[in-house]
Amino acid sequence: MITFLASIVLLVIGYFTYGKYVEKIFGPNSQRKTPAYANHDAVDYVPMGKQKNALIQLLNIAGTGPIFGPIMGALFGPVAFLWIVLGSIFAGAVHDYLTGMISIRNRGAHIPELAGKFLGKLAKHFVNFFALLLLLLVGTVFVTTPASLLNILTDGKIGILVLTLLIFVYYFLSTILPIDKIIGRFYPIFGAVLLLGTIGVGGALLFSDHKIPELTLQNMHPGGLAIFPMLFLTITCGALSGFHATQSPIISRTTQNESQGRYIFYGMMITEAVIAMIWAAAAMSMFDGQGLQGLINAGTASAVVNEVSMTLLGAVGGTIAVLGAVVLPITSGDTAFRAARSIIADYIQISQSKIGKRLLIAIPLFVASYLLTLIDFNILWRYFSWANQSTAAIALWIGAMYLYVKRKNYFIALLPAMFMTSVVTVFILMNDTMGFGLETTVAYIGGFTITAIFTVLFFMKAEKNVKENLQVDLLEENPVEKDGKLETV
Numbered sequence: 001m002i003t004f005l006a007s008i009v010l011l012v013i014g015y016f017t018y019g020k021y022v023e024k025i026f027g028p029n030s031q032r033k034t035p036a037y038a039n040h041d042a043v044d045y046v047p048m049g050k051q052k053n054a055l056i057q058l059l060n061i062a063g064t065g066p067i068f069g070p071i072m073g074a075l076f077g078p079v080a081f082l083w084i085v086l087g088s089i090f091a092g093a094v095h096d097y098l099t100g101m102i103s104i105r106n107r108g109a110h111i112p113e114l115a116g117k118f119l120g121k122l123a124k125h126f127v128n129f130f131a132l133l134l135l136l137l138v139g140t141v142f143v144t145t146p147a148s149l150l151n152i153l154t155d156g157k158i159g160i161l162v163l164t165l166l167i168f169v170y171y172f173l174s175t176i177l178p179i180d181k182i183i184g185r186f187y188p189i190f191g192a193v194l195l196l197g198t199i200g201v202g203g204a205l206l207f208s209d210h211k212i213p214e215l216t217l218q219n220m221h222p223g224g225l226a227i228f229p230m231l232f233l234t235i236t237c238g239a240l241s242g243f244h245a246t247q248s249p250i251i252s253r254t255t256q257n258e259s260q261g262r263y264i265f266y267g268m269m270i271t272e273a274v275i276a277m278i279w280a281a282a283a284m285s286m287f288d289g290q291g292l293q294g295l296i297n298a299g300t301a302s303a304v305v306n307e308v309s310m311t312l313l314g315a316v317g318g319t320i321a322v323l324g325a326v327v328l329p330i331t332s333g334d335t336a337f338r339a340a341r342s343i344i345a346d347y348i349q350i351s352q353s354k355i356g357k358r359l360l361i362a363i364p365l366f367v368a369s370y371l372l373t374l375i376d377f378n379i380l381w382r383y384f385s386w387a388n389q390s391t392a393a394i395a396l397w398i399g400a401m402y403l404y405v406k407r408k409n410y411f412i413a414l415l416p417a418m419f420m421t422s423v424v425t426v427f428i429l430m431n432d433t434m435g436f437g438l439e440t441t442v443a444y445i446g447g448f449t450i451t452a453i454f455t456v457l458f459f460m461k462a463e464k465n466v467k468e469n470l471q472v473d474l475l476e477e478n479p480v481e482k483d484g485k486l487e488t489v
Helices: 002-016 018-026 050-061 065-076 079-105 111-119 121-153 160-176 183-206 227-234 243-252 258-286 289-348 355-372 377-405 411-430 440-467
Strands: 480-482 485-487
Touching: 002 018, 002 079, 002 258, 018 079, 018 258, 018 411, 050 183, 050 243, 050 258, 050 289, 065 079, 065 227, 065 258, 065 289, 079 111, 079 227, 079 243, 079 258, 079 377, 079 411, 111 121, 111 243, 111 289, 111 377, 121 160, 121 243, 121 289, 121 355, 121 377, 160 289, 160 355, 183 258, 183 289, 227 377, 227 411, 243 258, 243 289, 243 377, 258 289, 289 355, 377 411, 377 440, 411 440
Parallel strands: none
Antiparallel strands: 480 485
């Protein structure tokens, strides 16, 4: 229990120390007009309050990842705690903050546009495809998992097909209607359910007879999977997740002031890490490796969520906790489709002010997603995890490039970018189902070599951007008000 409590304390300290340091490096300007005002369209660009934006950001980024990922990551043992703490403070929260703030400085641009600007046109097209694939996978996975949880909660009285269709209807409305009409109104309610359920599970766990294991670097996975790279692809949300890079620009378009960025972007990533810690601790303390693996195999991680919630909190409290777990994927699935619509609209340059043009993009998205629901969940999750962390690596390279061109400490993004690039490349080289099936040592050498090549290319591109005087902030699009007149900074 000491490891668990110390980890929570370190996460809080990280927000007030390293988070403040990252904010200082970036240098927010509270006088600059944000896209919410400069590009106001009453659909996607809508000014909303700091607390509401923070809550929406938390629910956007915290899908099933900070629950299902840590549950499956618990198979590796307490080393998972180490990744959640260090990953969220030095990688995940940095990733979220830089993505959100750079987007604010560039008219609320999504990650493909930012990739094109900072990494080149080829990167823009590649990331556009990759981001859309990721969002489609997220939206689909986050339809099937809440449907599965609700089916368990109702003892099968409501069929999964019916639940899936109902969730799809909600997602569709959230995707095409203005952000303040559904998401802005219902998220406070969803957030209350989530926090109540999570606090309930955490509190009950601390006062239960279940012993939370202390930190050890021993690999406890019953299948013997290697900690590197598998742990870092298993626990994504809650430590570092590329999905967040697709979500932060949604809130960059509703943020009122740049000074709110650390609280909204860095702070909510730390909050998500706390959620991940609670569920990882619950899984480790209540199940041994074989039992946990068996329960996951029997019904995905949904079965573990239900078992943990009902055991610790009883019927009523457990139901609230399960509903909190249902809220997470639903409030990420809806914004996954919304982000996909925005990315496509930006890419093909179609205004989204009229609902007809929104429908033109949204309908094909949902048709594609429905077809994906026919694929086995475990297969989808496998591809989602790799695509997710590959997107995280790209977003960190973008953040490093931004800071390099501005002559600021780019290492805060470069080092985690290099680490995550090595994770995804080693995995794809060694995996015999999705990748090349190379021998482990060869995969390690190949992955680290590819990472080194990417690093060299990064510095070459960075120097080129500096020589060409790349304008990293679209200042002319984000004027400030001075003496009643708008001026550029």
